[in-house]
Amino acid sequence: MLSYILRRIVATLPVMAIVALFVFSLLYIAPGDPAVVIAGDQASPEDVERIRQSLGLDRPFLIQFGSWVWRILHGDLGTSIFTNLPVSAMIGQRLGPTLSLMIVTLLLTIVVAVPLGVVAAWKAGSLIDRVIMGFAVFGFSLPVFVVGYMLAYIFALELEWLPVQGYTPLTQGFWPWLENLILPAVALGCVYIALVARITRAAMLEVLQQDYIRTAKAKGLGQGGILFIHALKNASVPIVTVIGIGIALLIGGAVVTESVFAIPGLGRLTIDAILRRDYPVIQGIVLLFSFVYVLVNLMIDVTYTLVDPRIRY
């Protein structure tokens, strides 16, 4: 197993190299110029050119790419063109809020979506099933920012239960940390909950028709035991897969959610960097996200062995 994990990690290197080349090339040919943004609206063309030279943006593509790769090989993601701070430090500043948001959303999703999917499968065709699936369609259809604004209006402005915006680190207490994350996690989790609930229902429906479930019922096993111990465990592989794939959905959704709730996370950093053409930051974030995707896929594969003993690597 350990050697399998190591092999998979090594296999990420060529993937990352291709991602790096792709991202660098794309940014090189994309319109826009960070020197223009830095120089300000009133700057003369000469000022813009001098800034471009000082940033090394006037150098040929291969030299720029080579020097970037060389720095990465030395563990240096470079320095932000705008803030003059190391990209790794900027990502480090933003990692906590995004990770917090994703973890809370993930937990919320599992706690809500899986039972909903199980119940919908158990009561397939009933009113309960239709209500749950109706909610799933609704959740899947609503844009994150619409849900976000609605939640902020109701729970922050009208009821004054929760804050509108911001992020408090966990080091300042569990509740201050959590209260800032509840609304964003619900907003971001809506799509995810809908997706996981639907997949859980589908997987459970298939399992519930298996012979061993009929046997369990015949033996007089309770409904809860059948659903959550026997059926759910055997339906777990597709559920785990979709939860894993859904993390990509979360990263995408975090960009919007972090803007709506003013959470200083990686999503907002990405948007800011793209709008300003802060190339080193964009490249650093895309590399990080790519690595996360690869890692999540690896974790999904490892998790299969935990939920299904028949799977071995």
Place this chain on the structure above:
Amino acid sequence: MDRRTVLKGLAGAGGLALSGGLSAPAIGQGAAARTLRFVPQANLANFDPIWGTQYVVRNAAALVWDTLYGIDAQLQPQRQMVESEETTDDGKTWIFKLRPGLKFHDGEPVLSKDVVASLSRWAARDPMGLMILAIQQELTAVDDRTFKWVLKQPFPKMTYALAKNNAPCSFIMPERIAKTDPFKQITEYVGSGPMKFAKGEWVPGAKAVFEKFADYVPRQEKPSWLAGGKQMLLDRIEWIVMPDPATAAAALQNGEVDWWENPIADLVPVLKKNKNISVDIGDPLGNIGSFRMNHLFAPFNDVRARRAVLMALSQEDYMRAIVGDDTALWKPLPGFFTPDTPVYNELGGDILKGKRDFDAAKKLLAESGYSGQPVTCLVAQDQPITKAQGDVTADLLKKLGMNVDFVATDWGTVGSRRAAKTPPGQGGWNMFHSWHAGADCITPAAYTAIRANGDKAWFGWPNSPNTEKEITSWFDAKNVEEEKAAIGRVNKAAIEDVVYAPTGFFLTYTAWRKNVSGIAKGPLPFFWGVSKSA
């Protein structure tokens, strides 16, 4: 590997990431009343006010670095770090003396050598500084508190140049920092102003924190914009960046922030209804909307085509598109200079007044030789002001019978494409939209967009010798009357040659919680004199 190992690993990694590097000071109840939470107009993405000339950087820098002179609410330069100055009879030598007791945030005294290095770096990036550099003989420290600037010819606007609030301002930094190449960013933020920059708490794009500098020596005069006593009544100011205006509005209503610098017009009615919030015009100097035509290529290389557009454009259409139906927020502007300022003059502005004459405009356009070639119009969609103006312009050009090539893009792309001097069909352009802070458009001093010196002019590269001649006459003016007359002549010449097209004058609001007091109207947020009750 078993389930337990995996779970332990995940928990460990998550806990580390959530707790590590995220510590921030907890603010007690008492301290909260002396902490102001402010939503700035934009993200403070860098903090070098000479290298990065964005307004938001200038605004933050005004807290951290002091200037030799400061502009006041009457637009007059007043002494700030300087105790006295004298000029020789020929006006070529300026000798300045610093106030005693000035200190940098690292505890070191502010000395003449620091000022010399700071002014040298500033002058290399500032339009007025460059004018001074062009006639500079020497800039030297005479002693620790005295320095002199020797010029080859008189420069009457010296104290204005050192006081002006237009970016870049001549902020005074320690010599070791000020010696940084003006085209490279500084890495230390040791200031000379009333607040220290808390670099450790800076999260670019999200938060910037400023803490009171106990050893700052304010002047005794009443504060007025960048002049007078910068008495800080707050211990800490947190700048919280909120990219979404709806979130900022909700946070202000919920009491999570205390002051929002520039609420958008659409949300102002909601804020005005809240009994805990005050809303007022933020900057009385406002903004001037604009679009620039490329003077290098047809059709706008012919002044008749440019005049035809000017004859037809309705500033009311542009202003309503930008600020909506709140008539308190805009006014027509028959010229290029900021209204309601001492030297304002709209001489020659008739072409922008009265009923729009499309027939005459079409006739003039035909005389220019326009024959239906595409007009490449760059419109940044991510900036509400440029997007609104772009939509109006596209409609205007179509009504004039022009073939509009509407390029909907983002501001970053407009920023780089407008620098291209290639023909419109080969990556160049015919028009782009922008706006200028009214504070920059009071006089030609810092007004890059009014310059019409061909290749050296701002994008569009207008070439109008008459405009340039009158700008020079403003610099040479010896009193307000002469200045006002010169401004009138600049306006007339710039309109005749259509240096650019002004689309009107508009204002914006600012909003704050009612437990905050002392907020002054001005071209940037002034924090001295601002206090907050619990």
